[in-house]
Amino acid sequence: DVVLTQTPVAQPVTLGDQxxxxxxxxxxxxxxxGNTYLEWYxxxxxxxxxxxxxxxxxxxxxxxxxxIGSGSGSDFTLKISRVEPEDLGxxxxxxxxxxxxTFGAGTKLELK
Amino acid sequence: xxxxxxxxxxxxxxGASVKMSCKASGYTFTDYWVSWVKxxxxxxxxxxxxxxxxxxxxxxxxxxxxxxTLTVDKSTSTAYMELSRLTSEDSAIYYCTREGQGFxxxxxxxxxxxxx
Numbered sequence: 001d002v003v004l005t006q007t008p009v010a011q012p013v014t015l016g017d018q019x020x021x022x023x024x025x026x027x028x029x030x031x032x033x034g035n036t037y038l039e040w041y042x043x044x045x046x047x048x049x050x051x052x053x054x055x056x057x058x059x060x061x062x063x064x065x066x067x068i069g070s071g072s073g074s075d076f077t078l079k080i081s082r083v084e085p086e087d088l089g090x091x092x093x094x095x096x097x098x099x100x101x102t103f104g105a106g107t108k109l110e111l112k
Numbered sequence: 113x114x115x116x117x118x119x120x121x122x123x124x125x126x127g128a129s130v131k132m133s134c135k136a137s138g139y140t141f142t143d144y145w146v147s148w149v150k151x152x153x154x155x156x157x158x159x160x161x162x163x164x165x166x167x168x169x170x171x172x173x174x175x176x177x178x179x180x181t182l183t184v185d186k187s188t189s190t191a192y193m194e195l196s197r198l199t200s201e202d203s204a205i206y207y208c209t210r211e212g213q214g215f216x217x218x219x220x221x222x223x224x225x226x227x228x
Contacts, residue, residue, distance in 0.1 A: 039214045048207055048221055049149075049157065054214035061216075092157060094215075100173035103157040 002026050004093050004104035012112040018081045021107045023093035025074040030097070037096035040069055040078045043106075044089040052091075053078065083109070114138040116208050116219035123225045124198055131194040132222045134208030141189035142166040145211040148182065148193050151221075152204045162211065163191060198226045 003026040013019045029036050040053040051060045053069035056076060066081045080087055088111065093104040119133040134146065147162040161172035163182040170182050179202075181194040195202055203226045209215040 041215070048218035049215070050218070051214045051216050058213070060214060094157075099171075100175075101159040103159070105156045 001100060002029075002095055002098045002102050004095060004102055006091075006093060006104035006107045008107060009105070010108045010110060012110055013083045014112050015083055015085060017083055018079060019083055019087075019109055020080075021078045021091050021093075021109075023071075023076045023078070023104055025076075025095060027098070028073050029076075029095050030073065035097075036072065038069075038071070038076050039094045039096070040067075041092045041094060041103075042087070042089050043092065044086075047089075049092065080109070114210065114217045116210060116217055118206075118208060118219035118222045121223040121225070123227065125228055126199055126226055128198055129194055129196045130198060130224055131192055132206060132224070134191040134193075134219050136189045136191065136210065139210070141184075142186060146184070146191045147209050147211055147215065148180065149207045149209060149215075150204045151207065152201075160193070160206075165189075165191065195224070198224075200226050202226050 005024045007022045011019050029038050036056050038056050041049040043049040052063050052067050057069045068079045070077050088109050090106045090108050092106050115137045117135045122130050124130045142165045145162045145164050148160040150158045160176045160180050163170045165184040183192045205221040205223050207221045208219040210217040
């Protein structure tokens with residue numbers, strides 16, 4: 001199975017600061033059709049995960065533009081500029097290029 | 113709007129089975145794959161498998177073959193997952209989620225506790 005390694009495990013932040021989360025894959029996530037199926041989810045405490053980004057850099061409907069996904073191949077990053085209180089929680093990267101689809105272990109965005 | 117409403121928490125004995133439901137509304141049920149995802153306490157997420165309601169076609173994570181059975185009832189727009197031969201390792205929250213461009217819609221989760 002494809003292993004997604006997220007760093008850091010926890011990211012202490014001050015509100016208004018920028019945060020950055022890395023997701024590295026054990027193999028390239030470029031599908032044979034040319035698409036890269038790398039997604040980002042946020043799970044707030046006590047809630048279901050919610051989709052932020054699909055295909056590396058596309059924001060899901062309603063997701064603020066302070067969330068920016070980037071990367072290629074096996075190296076991806078989620079940047080959150082101007083962190084707000086509602087951004088706190090656990091972020092997961094997810095790949096659907098290879099079978100079975102797999103999630104990273106998560107990065108907890110928390111207040112300093 | 114799109115909603116996925118899952119059945120309530122279940123307490124089941126080791127060795128037994130449990131069947132949970134995921135009722136969809138707000139979209140054409142037969143047009144989208146439905147996936148199921150496991151979250152063990154305090155841990156990350158695991159993809160279990162998916163079903164295409166229109167045909168009943170399924171795909172599974174090898175790890176969950178023989179453990180999970182996925183079905184649908186098109187007349188009620190409901191997806192089901194049955195877990196068999198339960199052990200403590202199966203205690204977790206199980207989510208259904210609708211596929212599309214990513215898992216855009218999620219149910220609220222069903223907590224399964226396996227205990228004697």
